[in-house]
Amino acid sequence: MTESASKDKSKQLDEGLERGMAALTEAKIEKAINRVLTGETGARLKAYVETCIHCGLCSEACHYFLSHDRDPRYSPVGKVKQTLWEMLKKRGRVSPEFIKQARLISSTQCNLCKRCAMYCPFGIDVAYLMLVVRRICHLLGVTPRYIQDTAHSHSVNMNQMWVKEDEWIDTLQWQEDEARGDLPNLRIPLEKEGAEIMYSVIGPEPKFQAQLIYQAAVIMNVAGLDWTMPATPGWDNSDMAMFTGDNELMGRLKRVHFETAMRLKVKKIVMGECGHAFRSVYDVGNRWLGWRMPPIPIVHAIDFYYDLLKTGRLKVAKKFEEPVTLHDPCNVVRGGGLADKARYVVNALCENFIEMHPNREHNICCCAGGGVINAGPPYKMVRIEGNRVKAEQLFAVKAKGATVLITPCHNCHSGLEDINHHYHIGFEIKFLGDILYEVIEKPAG
Amino acid sequence: MHDLYAFVRGPLAWAAFGVFIGGSLYRLLHLLMLVHRKEKFIYSYMSWKYSLRSILHWMTPFAAVNMRMNRVLTVVTFAFHLGLILTPVLLLSHVLLWEESWGLSWWTLPDGVADVMTVIVIAGCGYFLVRRLAQPEVRYVTSASDYVILAIAAAPFVTGFLAYHQWFAYEILFILHILSGEIMLAAIPFTRLSHMLFAPFTRAYMGSEFGGVRHARDW
Amino acid sequence: MKRWALAPVLALASLWLWAPGFSQEDMTAVDASPFERPQRAPALFKHDAHNEKAGIDACNECHHVHRDGKKVEDESSEGERCADCHGRMTQGRVPSLTIAFHTNCKGCHLEQQKGPVMCGQCHVWRPIKAGAAAE
Incomplete structure (x- = not known):
């Protein structure tokens, strides 16, 4: 039996894991694992698992491995060994405790950063394999409580932070008011159909980083851009479902997001300085919906600022x-x-x-x-x-x-x-x- | 001995090449069919340009950051794989067998060079074995099959080396050499030696994703 | 090393060098002189002993003559050198010298299920020690 390093590290109980684990039976586990390993996955999983020559060269890429004095349990392939290899070897017949450990390893000891994919001679995508493990744990209802809560919020409100529709509009108007201290004629145009840009943010911005919306509004206004923000759900580009393994919810979220932009007939979505949201709208979520690339151009803040500075619309x-x-x-x-x-x-x-x-x-x-x-x-x-x-x-x-x-x-x-x-x-x-x-x-x- | 020779040189050689070629085709087709059936989207991301860019980078010594971080291993692994593939293909005695049976022949290595390459391959196997045992992150993910495939790869070279130099029991080593070569051929599609078949595809896919979507290097 | 110890080595070496010049009774190895850079030791071959043991009387059993792709039954070529016909490379239907030797020796050995068939049974690095194998 493999023992995860996290066992001794996180002494705090995670209710999401404990309660999820308590509800498991071996039969449920086997069914979920086989659903994913034989049903949902295909050539990639097979090729990755069978091509891996167990050389350990991915280890050098992983900050967990390096930070834990090169403890092999934290190497990318070590995490695959402790999770997927066991599941495959035992054809899904693993214990509830194993599932909990697999969740800890895949969801708290891997950031899916894909650095290891650049260090593997074969380009094996361990982040993908960890997502497969996360998917299994999600289907089994074993998910850290905090992130599951954000996923629930996504499901209910289409945003990550339980922001109600009126609160969202209220926050934008409040920031518009505030920013008029800087620029008296500043506007945060809501629901402007046919605008060039829809500006999208993540749930935490209206929740507790409203000054970022303020700054963005100033930048948009100074640059004289034709922009808008939606007043309806769909404004949040974030995506915790992508990380819990709840692909169906991820699909719902991205669909609402893209459809909001379509409804507003904008030419592109400009997004704030967020990484995971970019991954969700540019790489992962769009694929789940069947779009090779996003159905509408996505411009990350870096790209956006670059363009404004390069073209001289903003001057330093x-x-x-x-x-x-x-x-x-x-x-x-x-x-x-x-x-x-x-x-x-x-x-x-x-x-x-x-x-x-x-x-x-x-x-x-x-x-x-x-x-x-x-x-x-x-x-x-x-x-x-x-x-x-x-x-x-x-x-x-x-x-x-x-x-x-x-x-x-x-x-x-x-x-x-x-x-x-x-x-x-x-x-x-x-x-x-x-x-x-x-x-x-x-x-x- | 004549019967045994005729058997390993005849039917068994046919079987080994049959399993190797047929098995490899089967494995590759199976994989592609799996892509076709369940992950068709992969096709739409594949790009010749970025596939080749990635493959070439990873076929060039020290072209990837990780190769520069593990210099000794890089030298060993390149020398090992070159020797592993080129020595048997370009060995005079092997080419003569092809010519005797099929009338095909091609350029061959001088025996002295082939001998050195054989030693390099055997030494490479030794290095991999020691690395597997001594380096914790490698040892941790090692299973019995890793030792088996290492032995499968080493055996034709060890027996070939001994037979070439006519040390110990020549005839037995000669037969063992052919036998171990045939085992290796047949094992390629059905063990993790199949990385020989799959690596270009996994590399190409990651290269295409990094180049075409992520606009980043993957080396 | 004392000088006299070199004597047998030199003797052996000279035996090899001169082997083609010797009469067939003294022959111990196939004439490798046409090979520019032979990769292997010359194949051990004791002409008379071999033929006696194999019961070969007709010279053209080995010293054949081919015309239009067919072996000419009543002609033989023992007066010529093998290399006169068989060049370094296979040309058309005339196999290279190497292949000709291999086919001639090994082909028969395989048919008869007798005699050496593995590379090192003929191309012996240390003929004194392993010389018996060639017989």
């Missing part, structure tokens, strides 16, 4: 002076190729940019993504201890003089805050939008 009044460094989020850099554009934006906005190493596609994950931070407080230390190497990487770039850490992704932001705080690194962490808002030329208010 005075560059940001403090030395900055940039953390490349996996979902938009390894997942969307925005490394160069991010650097263009950073250099356009800041006087002094210092690269951290490794960077770009090879950057080390924040350890919050892939739904790990959304699994909630019980796993906070799992994330922090599982990413000591990130702290080391940040200390190294701090030693070169950087004092501000930019990362254009919500999950990275929150995850890096925890690491920054726990290891006493002392960075100030910012979104690109924070700096952009600060340095652009604004008409006198």
Whole structure:
């Protein structure tokens, strides 16, 4: 029997796992596993499992592995061994306790960052394999309570944070009011049919980061763009269902999101600085709905800012002076190729940019993504201890003089805050939008 | 001995090549059919350009970051795989057998070079074995089958080396050499030696996803 | 190493070098001189002993003459060198010297189920030790 390293680490009980596990029977487990392994999956799973030569070369890619002093249980292939290999070998006849461990491993010890896919000589996608495990656990109802709660919110409200329709509209109007302090004629146009841009955000923005909507509104207005935000569900681009394994719910979410943009007859969706949402609308959710690429162009904030700066629609009044460094989020850099554009934006906005190493596609994950931070407080230390190497990487770039850490992704932001705080690194962490808002030329208010 | 020779050189060789070729085709077709039946979307992401870009990068020594992080392993693994494939294909005695049976012949390696390559392959197997035992993250994911396939790959080279130098019992080694080569051929489609068949496809798929969708490098 | 110890080695080497010049009774190996860079030791072959043991009387059993793709029954070629017909490469229906030797020796051995058929049974690196195999 394989024993997961998480067993001794997370002493806090997770009700979602405990209660889910209590309701399991061996027959249920076998049925769900075989449904996924023989029904839902196909050539990829087969090729990945049968091609893997057990060389362990993926280990070098994984921040959990590196942070746990090269404990083999944390290597990507080690996690596959503890989960999928057992399920395949035993043809689904595993215990409820095993399912709980499989959930912990796949959902709290892997960020689906896909760095390992770049280190495997065969390009085996361990993140995909972990998603298969997550899918099985979802079908069995064994899901960390916190992230399941956000998924429930998605299901009920089509947003992640239990934001009611009136609260959403209210928040936008409130931010419009606030931002008029900056620009007296500022508008956050709601439901403007035929606008060029639909601006979309994640649930947490209206919930507790409303200033990001404020900043975005200022940027849109200064640049003089034809934009709108929907007043109906469908405004939230986030997707926790993608991470719990609830593909059906993911499909519902993305459908509402895309249909909202269609209803508004916009030309493109511009999204805030979020990584996982980009993955959901650009790579994963659209596929579930049968779209090879998103049915409507998706422009991530990095790309959007790049375009505004490059074309001169936004001008920098005075560059940001403090030395900055940039953390490349996996979902938009390894997942969307925005490394160069991010650097263009950073250099356009800041006087002094210092690269951290490794960077770009090879950057080390924040350890919050892939739904790990959304699994909630019980796993906070799992994330922090599982990413000591990130702290080391940040200390190294701090030693070169950087004092501000930019990362254009919500999950990275929150995850890096925890690491920054726990290891006493002392960075100030910012979104690109924070700096952009600060340095652009604004008409006198 | 004549009967045994005739058997391993005749019917068994036919069987081994039959299983190797037929089995490989079966495995590949089965995989493609599985794609066709359940993951058709894969076709729409496959790109020749990005497939080849990825495959070429991973076929070039030190072209990938991970290869530079594991320099010794990179040298060993490239030398090993080159030797593993080229030595038997370009060996004079093997080509002579093809010519005697089929009238086909092609350029061959000087025996001295082939001998060195054989030693490299055997040493490579030794390195992989030690690595498997000594490196915790490799040992952790090692199963009995890993040792078996290593032995399957090593056996034709060990016996071939001994037979070539005519050390120990020549005739027995000669027969064992042919036999182990046939076992290896037949084992390729049905063990994880099949990475020889599948690796280009997994690599191509990941290359296409990284190049075409993710706009990122995968090396 | 004392000088006299080299003597048998030299003797052996000279035996090999001169082997083609010797009469058939003294022959111990197939004439490998047409091969520019032989990869293997010359095939051990004691002409008279072999033929006596194999019961071969007709010279053209081995020293054949082919015309229009057919073996000419009443002609033989023992006066010529094999390499006179068989070149380095197979040409048309005339097999290369290597293949001709292999077919001639091994082909018969396989038919008769007698005599050496594995590479190293004829191409012996250390003929003194393993010489018996060739007989």
